[in-house]
Amino acid sequence: MTKKEEDIKKRVIDHLYWDNRVDASKIKVDVKESEITLKGSVENYNAREAAVLDAWQTRGVTKVNNEISVKYPPAYTIPSDKEIKSSVENLIAWNPNIDSTDIDIKIKNGFVDLEGTVDAYWKKTRVEQIASGVSGVLEITNKLAVVPTEDIVDKVVAEDIASSIDRKFSVDIEDVNIKVKDGKATLSGTVPNWSAYRAAIESAENTAGVTEIVDNIIIT
Structure with a gap:
């Protein structure tokens, strides 16, 4: 392992141990150049997502592979599938911004x-976030399709994404290429860090008319 890899690994591990949401003692961190692989287990789905985010936010990391599994404590009574389903459905139904009908x-x-x-891309991601907080969830596959309630031409969607990115201080619009076809937004280019990456992706996620996002952005 190179000195650079050792430094990145130490920063990731330190960040995991800092995060009170995560039991870092059960997580193994492997590093190859600037690519991180997380292994081991955590006690709930939210902790799994938190660990992945911690790794992404660490200076020097350009890619994160998540191999962490969710293993609830032996003494914990895991809800039945029926109970999990009811909890997820209720939480979505109680959210004032999401119509759970479809x-x-x-x-x-x-x-x-x-x-x-759902009728907007940000609602697709929000539904997944809601489900991730339900006890008993081990994995989530988001197959929700985005069907906007109004037609917005691709050129306008692309311009709206670009304008949003250009207004942000954490990402340079010159670093991001945007193409939109039939509502599918493809973002490419290279950005210097996770903050810039997320700023660009969130601009696409929250833009009206986006039905799908193809993420080809590289963190350098």
Whole structure:
């Protein structure tokens, strides 16, 4: 392992141990150049997502592979699939910004499939975030399709994404290429860090008319 790899690994491990949401003692960190692989287990899905985010946010990291599994403590009574489904459905229904009418939740052994439609891309990501907070969830597959309620031409969608990125201080619009076809937004280019990457992706996620995002951005 090179000195650079050792430094990156130490920063990731330190960041994991700093995060009170994560039991870092059960996570193994492997590094190859600037690419991180996380292995081991955590006690809930939110902790898994937190660990991945911690790695992404660490200086020097350009890619994160997530191989962490969710293993609930032996003394914990894991909810049944029926209970998990009910909890997810209720939380989505109680969210004032999301119409759950066309959302279908399927669960098998703690594995959640989100199916159906929503009318905005940010709602697709929000539904997944809601499901991730439910006890008993082991994995989530987001199959929600985005069907906007109004037609917005691709040129306008691309311009709106670009304008949003250009207004942000954490990312340079010159670093990001944007193409939109039939609502599918493809973002490419190279950015210097995770903050710039997320700023660009969030601009696409929150733009009206986006139905799908192809992420080809590289962190250098």
